[in-house]
Amino acid sequence: MTDIIMQIDNLTKEFQVNKHTSVTAIENISFTIKKGETFSLVGESGCGKTTLGRCVVRGISSSSGKVLYHQDTLGELDFLTVKGKQYKSVRKDIQMIFQDPFSSLNPRMTVYDIISEPLKAMTKLSKKEIQEKVKAIAEKTGLDVSYLKRYPHSFSGGQRQRIGIARALITNPKVIVCDEAVSALDVSIQAQIINLLKELQEEMDITYLFIAHDLSIVEHISDRVAVMYLGRIVELSTTDKLFTTPKHPYTEALLSAVPKPDPEIKKERIVLKGEVPNPTNRPSGCHFHPRCSYATEVCQSEQPPLVEIQEEHFVACHHAKEMTLQGIMGIVATEEKTLEGR
Amino acid sequence: MTQVTKFLQVSDLKIHLQTDAGLMKAVDGVSFSIEKGKTLGIVGESGCGKSLTSKAILQLNPDDFRTEGSIVIEGSDGKQQDILTLKQDGKELRSIRGKKISMIFQEPMTAFSPLYTIGNQIMEAVLLHRTTNKQEAKKITLEMLGKVGISDVNRRFNQYPHEFSGGMRQRAMIAMALSCNPELLIADEPTTALDVTIQAQVLELMKELQEEFGMSILFITHDLGIVAEMCDEVAVMYLGKVVEHAPVRDIFKNPKHPYTKGLLDSIPKIGMGRKEKLKSIEGMVPQAIDLPPMCSFFDRCKDRIPGVCDVRDPHEIQLNEKHRVSCVLYEKEGVTI
Numbered sequence: 001m002t003d004i005i006m007q008i009d010n011l012t013k014e015f016q017v018n019k020h021t022s023v024t025a026i027e028n029i030s031f032t033i034k035k036g037e038t039f040s041l042v043g044e045s046g047c048g049k050t051t052l053g054r055c056v057v058r059g060i061s062s063s064s065g066k067v068l069y070h071q072d073t074l075g076e077l078d079f080l081t082v083k084g085k086q087y088k089s090v091r092k093d094i095q096m097i098f099q100d101p102f103s104s105l106n107p108r109m110t111v112y113d114i115i116s117e118p119l120k121a122m123t124k125l126s127k128k129e130i131q132e133k134v135k136a137i138a139e140k141t142g143l144d145v146s147y148l149k150r151y152p153h154s155f156s157g158g159q160r161q162r163i164g165i166a167r168a169l170i171t172n173p174k175v176i177v178c179d180e181a182v183s184a185l186d187v188s189i190q191a192q193i194i195n196l197l198k199e200l201q202e203e204m205d206i207t208y209l210f211i212a213h214d215l216s217i218v219e220h221i222s223d224r225v226a227v228m229y230l231g232r233i234v235e236l237s238t239t240d241k242l243f244t245t246p247k248h249p250y251t252e253a254l255l256s257a258v259p260k261p262d263p264e265i266k267k268e269r270i271v272l273k274g275e276v277p278n279p280t281n282r283p284s285g286c287h288f289h290p291r292c293s294y295a296t297e298v299c300q301s302e303q304p305p306l307v308e309i310q311e312e313h314f315v316a317c318h319h320a321k322e323m324t325l326q327g328i329m330g331i332v333a334t335e336e337k338t339l340e341g342r
Numbered sequence: 343m344t345q346v347t348k349f350l351q352v353s354d355l356k357i358h359l360q361t362d363a364g365l366m367k368a369v370d371g372v373s374f375s376i377e378k379g380k381t382l383g384i385v386g387e388s389g390c391g392k393s394l395t396s397k398a399i400l401q402l403n404p405d406d407f408r409t410e411g412s413i414v415i416e417g418s419d420g421k422q423q424d425i426l427t428l429k430q431d432g433k434e435l436r437s438i439r440g441k442k443i444s445m446i447f448q449e450p451m452t453a454f455s456p457l458y459t460i461g462n463q464i465m466e467a468v469l470l471h472r473t474t475n476k477q478e479a480k481k482i483t484l485e486m487l488g489k490v491g492i493s494d495v496n497r498r499f500n501q502y503p504h505e506f507s508g509g510m511r512q513r514a515m516i517a518m519a520l521s522c523n524p525e526l527l528i529a530d531e532p533t534t535a536l537d538v539t540i541q542a543q544v545l546e547l548m549k550e551l552q553e554e555f556g557m558s559i560l561f562i563t564h565d566l567g568i569v570a571e572m573c574d575e576v577a578v579m580y581l582g583k584v585v586e587h588a589p590v591r592d593i594f595k596n597p598k599h600p601y602t603k604g605l606l607d608s609i610p611k612i613g614m615g616r617k618e619k620l621k622s623i624e625g626m627v628p629q630a631i632d633l634p635p636m637c638s639f640f641d642r643c644k645d646r647i648p649g650v651c652d653v654r655d656p657h658e659i660q661l662n663e664k665h666r667v668s669c670v671l672y673e674k675e676g677v678t679i
Binding site: 044045156157158159186187188189190191192194195198213215216217219220221243253254255256257258259260261262263264265269271272275276328 | 510537540542545546591593595604607609619621623626
């Protein structure tokens with residue numbers, strides 16, 4: 001059995017907008033992350049994926065719920081409530097890589113200061129030890145040692161993202177939350193960073209919670225994927241199952257919406273009507289029902305629970321069992337047929 | 343050979359900027375043409391000059407960018423005009439902007455003025471180019487808003503940009519761009535700021551409207567998936583130059599330039615599952631300042647030939663009627679232009 005490294009249990013975050021209104025950004029989210037895997041969260045803007053990532057690293061405090069973290073020596077503890085010494089020792093294990101490589105680095109600190117800061121804050125290493133560690137991690141992330149004296153402004157987006165990765169890695173973390181870590185980069189640089197993340201994962205046995213909206217990258221990098229819509233997980237499964245046999249209509253529409261880099265693919269695209277509703281005023285029942293072409297009366301009134309309908313395949317839809325939806329292979333297969341017909 | 347009707351012909355376009363660090367050749371000798379009713383895609387990474395090129399067509403770049411070359415458009419009356427020779431605030435240029443050629447921008451939030459209603463802003467273009475009758479202009483505006491799929495147009499007409507969501511605003515911008523039946527629509531990364539499902543809606547809409555109005559589209563993007571779906575022809579730009587120009591099928595099925603190949607290899611293909619590693623292009627885009635005469639892709643190229651590629655610019659080679667590439671590797675195969 002694979003070990004579970006992190007268990008997110010009924011996590012909820014509400015933001016108070018003003019006296020009368022609040023936004024439930026994420027609502028009763030529960031899932032587990034296995035050791036050494038890449039677990040991806042996908043969804044459109046406003047679905048709560050970033051909020052979830054920030055709650056997990058304790059960047060913002062959550063309204064309720066637990067993030068149970070399994071540490072080798074201390075055993076299982078709730079990362080959201082640990083204090084004092086224990087907190088310091090666990091803090092090192094959970095790090096984050098940010099989306100924007102421009103605003104996430106302090107322009108007044110040298111690269112060396114940026115990368116070494118977590119060590120200064122969390123450990124009692126000597127100056128020399130810190131220096132050695134920074135050099136080692138810079139090499140690992142493809143940064144030249146001579147860069148360490150410079151300031152962030154003299155670097156391109158891809159190199160800045162490497163600095164961000166080096167900063168996250170310096171404490172030898174077990175879990176890294178990557179919040180859209182490659183979406184601000186150009187395609188050729190994106191591929192470099194994805195390869196780097198994968199290499200580091202194998203080498204240092206890191207678990208990633210990967211937050212992204214680009215499905216082709218998610219498919220490439222993940223072991224398991226959860227699809228979010230308006231603060232809830234609507235589908236969760238292994239990458240293969242989710243992409244080939246999706247069970248939720250929203251997942252199907254997302255997969256179909258991705259433009260495929262092949263001009264011969266002429267497909268009937270499922271275009272969703274309307275837009276993601278305002279999170280302050282979420283629809284009743286299943287949040288997706290106003291845009292769903294399969295919706296019936298029950299969808300308007302009852303919230304579907306997230307249930308396991310096959311092994312390792314969870315879905316929150318009243319009609320999941322009755323529908324056969326098109327996965328990514330289905331789309332490709334029908335295209336091949338139409339090509340033969342021509 | 344069939345007579346091809348070209349709406350736009352850009353020849354040897356150069357956009358240079360004098361900076362403290364030296365002369366920046368942001369766009370350096372770009373040529374392409376767009377046929378009537380067709381879509382040309384310009385792809386490239388940030389800093390390759392694709393946005394500057396598109397803005398030069400409407401003379402929208404700041405004054406300190408020195409622009410050379412020619413941008414010739416052919417009007418419906420068959421008269422040819424070089425846009426670059428027109429006076430920047432002259433009458434002729436104004437009659438082209440928004441009427442013959444209109445543009446949609448990447449960020450729909452900043453492209454609208456927050457102080458005027460959406461209806462007001464679209465009507466402004468209509469009043470300028472199509473009619474002087476306010477009632478009629480309003481009618482046209484409402485009709486356009488309806489066409490781009492905005493419901494409840496009478497209420498929406500009087501709303502301000504902040505009351506629209508991102509996708510809606512992009513639709514409104516398309517409505518504004520198309521309100522005067524342009525012959526060419528320049529779309530500068532029109533869906534980059536949008537979510538995938540909304541992006542799908544906007545792309546479908548653009549295709550539908552192109553069929554209805556028969557306009558040409560110049561599509562600027564960095565997303566190869568969108569190129570495959572939207573474009574008839576593609577120009578791949580790198581560091582201010584078009585390195586390859588071909589029909590969309592050839593770009594994806596038979597790419598020639600090492601950079602095009604590298605770009606295609608570095609995108610994860612959906613539906614192909616987990617492959618071991620992405621083939622990335624090593625290194626990064628150099629700055630376009632004081633470049634020596636050599637292939638600008640040399641440092642990152644897998645197929646580089648030292649002694650040839652780093653001593654002179656590669657010639658532009660015509661491989662067949664529609665496929666052009668600037669690379670030393672093909673200089674024996676095709677005709678040098």
